[in-house]
Amino acid sequence: MANETRELTVELGDRSYPIYIGSGLLARTGQLFAERGFSVKSPVMLVTDASVEGLYAEAVEKALSDSGYKVTTAVVPSGETSKSLEMLDELVGVALQAGLDRRSTVIALGGGVVGDLAGFVAASYMRGVRFVQIPTTILAHDSSVGGKVAVNHRLAKNIIGAFYQPEFVLYDLDTLASLPMREVRAGLSEVIKHGLIWNADFVSWCEDNVERLLGLEPDALGYALYEGCRVKSIVVSRDERENDLRAILNLGHTIGHALEAVAGYGVLAHGEAIAIGMIGSARLATRFGYDSEIEVVTERIFRKFGLPVRIPEGIATEEVMAAMLHDKKFLEGQMVFVVPTAIGSVEIRNDVQIEWVSEIVDGLREGN
Amino acid sequence: MANETRELTVELGDRSYPIYIGSGLLARTGQLFAERGFSVKSPVMLVTDASVEGLYAEAVEKALSDSGYKVTTAVVPSGETSKSLEMLDELVGVALQAGLDRRSTVIALGGGVVGDLAGFVAASYMRGVRFVQIPTTILAHDSSVGGKVAVNHRLAKNIIGAFYQPEFVLYDLDTLASLPMREVRAGLSEVIKHGLIWNADFVSWCEDNVERLLGLEPDALGYALYEGCRVKSIVVSRDERENDLRAILNLGHTIGHALEAVAGYGVLAHGEAIAIGMIGSARLATRFGYDSEIEVVTERIFRKFGLPVRIPEGIATEEVMAAMLHDKKFLEGQMVFVVPTAIGSVEIRNDVQIEWVSEIVDGLREGN
Numbered sequence A, B: 001m002a003n004e005t006r007e008l009t010v011e012l013g014d015r016s017y018p019i020y021i022g023s024g025l026l027a028r029t030g031q032l033f034a035e036r037g038f039s040v041k042s043p044v045m046l047v048t049d050a051s052v053e054g055l056y057a058e059a060v061e062k063a064l065s066d067s068g069y070k071v072t073t074a075v076v077p078s079g080e081t082s083k084s085l086e087m088l089d090e091l092v093g094v095a096l097q098a099g100l101d102r103r104s105t106v107i108a109l110g111g112g113v114v115g116d117l118a119g120f121v122a123a124s125y126m127r128g129v130r131f132v133q134i135p136t137t138i139l140a141h142d143s144s145v146g147g148k149v150a151v152n153h154r155l156a157k158n159i160i161g162a163f164y165q166p167e168f169v170l171y172d173l174d175t176l177a178s179l180p181m182r183e184v185r186a187g188l189s190e191v192i193k194h195g196l197i198w199n200a201d202f203v204s205w206c207e208d209n210v211e212r213l214l215g216l217e218p219d220a221l222g223y224a225l226y227e228g229c230r231v232k233s234i235v236v237s238r239d240e241r242e243n244d245l246r247a248i249l250n251l252g253h254t255i256g257h258a259l260e261a262v263a264g265y266g267v268l269a270h271g272e273a274i275a276i277g278m279i280g281s282a283r284l285a286t287r288f289g290y291d292s293e294i295e296v297v298t299e300r301i302f303r304k305f306g307l308p309v310r311i312p313e314g315i316a317t318e319e320v321m322a323a324m325l326h327d328k329k330f331l332e333g334q335m336v337f338v339v340p341t342a343i344g345s346v347e348i349r350n351d352v353q354i355e356w357v358s359e360i361v362d363g364l365r366e367g368n
Helices: A026-035 A050-066 A085-097 A112-124 A173-178 A181-198 A200-208 A210-214 A218-238 A245-250 A253-263 A270-287 A293-304 A317-324 A354-363 B026-035 B050-066 B085-097 B112-124 B173-178 B181-198 B200-208 B210-214 B218-238 B245-250 B253-263 B270-287 B293-304 B317-324 B354-363
Strands: A006-010 A017-022 A044-049 A071-076 A105-110 A130-135 A148-153 A156-163 A168-172 A337-342 A345-349 B006-010 B017-022 B044-049 B071-076 B105-110 B130-135 B148-153 B156-163 B168-172 B337-342 B345-349
Touching: A006 A218, A017 A218, A026 A050, A026 A130, A026 A168, A044 A050, A044 A085, A044 A112, A050 A071, A050 A105, A050 A173, A071 A085, A085 A112, A085 A148, A085 B085, A085 B148, A085 B156, A105 A112, A112 A130, A112 A148, A112 A156, A112 B156, A148 B085, A156 A253, A156 B085, A156 B112, A168 A173, A173 A218, A181 A200, A181 A210, A181 A218, A181 A245, A181 A270, A181 A293, A181 A337, A181 A345, A200 A210, A200 A218, A200 A293, A210 A218, A218 A245, A245 A253, A245 A337, A245 A345, A253 A270, A253 A317, A253 A337, A253 A354, A270 A293, A270 A337, A270 A354, A293 A337, A317 A354, B006 B218, B017 B218, B026 B050, B026 B130, B026 B168, B044 B050, B044 B085, B044 B112, B050 B071, B050 B105, B050 B173, B071 B085, B085 B112, B085 B148, B105 B112, B112 B130, B112 B148, B112 B156, B156 B253, B168 B173, B173 B218, B181 B200, B181 B210, B181 B218, B181 B245, B181 B270, B181 B293, B181 B337, B181 B345, B200 B210, B200 B218, B200 B293, B210 B218, B218 B245, B245 B253, B245 B337, B245 B345, B253 B270, B253 B317, B253 B337, B253 B354, B270 B293, B270 B337, B270 B354, B293 B337, B317 B354
Parallel strands: A017 A168, A044 A071, A044 A105, A105 A130, A130 A168, B017 B168, B044 B071, B044 B105, B105 B130, B130 B168
Antiparallel strands: A006 A017, A148 A156, A337 A345, B006 B017, B148 B156, B337 B345
């Protein structure tokens, strides 16, 4: 492949790590392990899901065995339901039987679900072993920066987890070619989010490059992923454990998570749900007296990318509001929201009135 | 109570925390929360077990509510079986329903099982909330220093966990008065271990104070716990994540864990199993050519404390050896053991011959 490999460092002191973005990178996995001095004596566990396994697992396995590593591959069912304590239990069993020791590495090959699950396995197996991420979706650019790993509980999403940084992230653009169009759009929603919170120029660039991005043109895609990861890594570097600044990354997520929960996880893709959520946040900005152009641009860009901009039929406002009560972004009973103050800039408000949110959710329902 | 409160700091940079050892401390829980600025707006979850609940939960609950904190108590069954992912799942459910948020605190009131379980809940709930330990056993002096928290997997003990430091540890000596004699002895086994690895004078002091310690004389007990915690905290401060030095704390644990597993968890108390294990390690010292006096003193002190010094009948050497293969202290296929070089000093050997261990285990069986 002719296009360049981009490299970015997530700065976190002694937990800093690089992200490599480019084509043909899977074949370099073993070499990267060796360069970092990972011992061939300690077995590696490759965690992937049923949809990714057949496409890319063999390339990674081969690259590792060519460099002398012993790999055991664990395949979990595709989808959010694999982010469970039951699956953690199962993967720990596989790791034990494969003889993984404290110097072993757990690799996540797949999207956000596999990354979150395998990351929590790496964080908790023997109280922490090495973790490497090989994302195969656009959306996973988000979860591959910042070390947030978790599984779900029947009462709440992502509620059992850790902050656990990978050794490195390998983003092979070739793996994105197999993504269904709907996932491409949903993944780009989170890329655009990083522009909306931090970089107005990048938002314009995305609007100007809709066709190239939806067409998965490697150079455009590589740049967009690089920029998305870069914004996120700046925020994460300044607030690793989500004490303050990092909360801005939740733009659109309060409403978005509630929509996902009510629709049933997986019905509305995460990126779709937060696109609607970001439009909701932009409407909140108007309520707070900020430029109504924010609302216009936010809705326009998501429309251009073919993302949903209204809540699908059959979802009641009351259900969405109720689901928000279980959202962990409600601290000490206060209603906290990330609100845009301009395109490329946001603030955290803890004085958001519940009625406003309820009215906005109502106004976002299909047909309104 | 007239005797003094001892205070010790576990030095871990910005994760440093104090341990308070003395009488009448439970009643001070609320005051200590307030002094540290824990918000009364965030609910507290008190995790305890069925045996401890009736004895001490009310005192802690009262101390906290008197200071304005809202407390929810979760009671788990007594015993090792509670250290499971199922129980983690259940406690996270309780925490969610009680409205615990990211500024909340999880308290462990009980022995090592409760500490390990509640500690892993605190480490993983919302990716980490505050953790406070109130140990009610002598053995828990060990697990309350160093932040090792974990649950068990059906294939291995303590295999799913984290390194997670508490905000503070409250050791109320009054709670030890209700301990069965067998648990007192077993707990002191781990106290003596800290002498054996680090402080020969303390080992002599223990031998000279057998009666006072077994009689739970507060001043002797307070001093022994202080010294046990102090030795452990020195080791942990120098090696928080168990990369090297911290391994010396595993004196007697390789054989000990295997004995516990084979006997069935809970049949042989942890402190009993490691007493036998430490005698095994002392015999290994003799094999390596160290002073045979080590073996003599080690066996003599455990006899004085009324601890088992031989493997109970019905446990076959082969079973013990097989159980060791699942022990995580075997790194990269090498057989690693902590071996005494004198009383109060140990080294880590990775050149231990399996036949030696097998012969020593055989020699330690009842009747030999």
